[in-house]
Amino acid sequence: MAVFDGADRMVEKETRSTDREGGRKWMLAQITVVAKEWMQRYTFERCGIGFGGPVHFDEQRIAMSTHVGGWSDFKLSDALEPVLGLRPVMDNDANVGALGEGHFGAGRGYRPLFYMTLSTGIGGGILTADSTIYRGADSYAGELGHMTIYPEGKECLCGSRGCFERMCSGLWLERDYGRSAKELMMDPEFVRRYVVDLARGLKAAIMILNPARIVIGGGIAKSGQALFGPLRDELREQVPAGWSHARIDVVRAELGDDSVLWGALVLARASKDAPQRDFT
Numbered sequence: 001m002a003v004f005d006g007a008d009r010m011v012e013k014e015t016r017s018t019d020r021e022g023g024r025k026w027m028l029a030q031i032t033v034v035a036k037e038w039m040q041r042y043t044f045e046r047c048g049i050g051f052g053g054p055v056h057f058d059e060q061r062i063a064m065s066t067h068v069g070g071w072s073d074f075k076l077s078d079a080l081e082p083v084l085g086l087r088p089v090m091d092n093d094a095n096v097g098a099l100g101e102g103h104f105g106a107g108r109g110y111r112p113l114f115y116m117t118l119s120t121g122i123g124g125g126i127l128t129a130d131s132t133i134y135r136g137a138d139s140y141a142g143e144l145g146h147m148t149i150y151p152e153g154k155e156c157l158c159g160s161r162g163c164f165e166r167m168c169s170g171l172w173l174e175r176d177y178g179r180s181a182k183e184l185m186m187d188p189e190f191v192r193r194y195v196v197d198l199a200r201g202l203k204a205a206i207m208i209l210n211p212a213r214i215v216i217g218g219g220i221a222k223s224g225q226a227l228f229g230p231l232r233d234e235l236r237e238q239v240p241a242g243w244s245h246a247r248i249d250v251v252r253a254e255l256g257d258d259s260v261l262w263g264a265l266v267l268a269r270a271s272k273d274a275p276q277r278d279f280t
Contacts, residue, residue, distance in 0.1 A: 018068065062076055066121060089268055089271040092123065123142065
């Protein structure tokens with residue numbers, strides 16, 4: 001959670017590890033405690049939210065969370081409005097991350113932009129030529145994590161098999177290999193095998209969207225050149241250069257863990273004019 005002022009300056013930030021077992025009730029309590037503390041010092045004019053799962057944007061309703069229970073069909077903006085004294089605007093965290101990196105980070109000046117979060121799960125956000133989020137007909141555009149890359153692969157939490165997320169996300173890497181993604185990314189031989197599947201998923205984004213740049217955020221992206229060097233090499237192998245002249249420009253998120261916070265600022269400002277101080 002963060003507070004921004006009108007000069008695009010982050011003036012407060014609070015980070016707490018998620019208690020998955022505590023679910024929705026725990027998280028709402030945490031948000032309420034921090035928000036009320038900040039409200040003693042600031043007057044907020046708007047709030048943006050990036051939620052870690054599919055969001056029905058037009059209805060401001062969470063569709064579901066694959067990783068933490070209790071969120072299906074929940075209207076988070078409705079729940080937080082009495083706490084904050086204003087109505088927040090919410091979107092999927094990958095969409096919000098795309099806004100953050102596109103306006104303040106590694107995606108500045110690159111349109112169209114594809115942002116992918118590579119962490120506990122995998123999600124994608126598409127920033128169009130006019131710097132708006134492409135959400136599709138039902139707010140499900142960009143959900144690259146549940147594209148099948150192995151039809152007969154292992155079962156994913158979504159119920160399908162061989163999903164991109166099932167093969168490459170941090171949650172499944174730790175379950176499959178008994179080591180954290182951070183440890184695994186320190187093993188060059190593992191990375192060499194891992195980027196084959198990672199490139200398969202990203203190839204789809206390149207061939208369908210032809211983005212000017214792909215920005216990857218999330219915990220696994222913090223591996224830096226140890227991951228991105230082999231990944232770029234593998235993408236050049238998989239994208240047929242003799243046929244496709246689509247660019248392969250894949251970089252690490254510049255804003256790190258704050259991509260979604262900065263994107264929530266952009267989202268909030270788009271929902272209401274003339275902000276003074278923003279809470280995300």
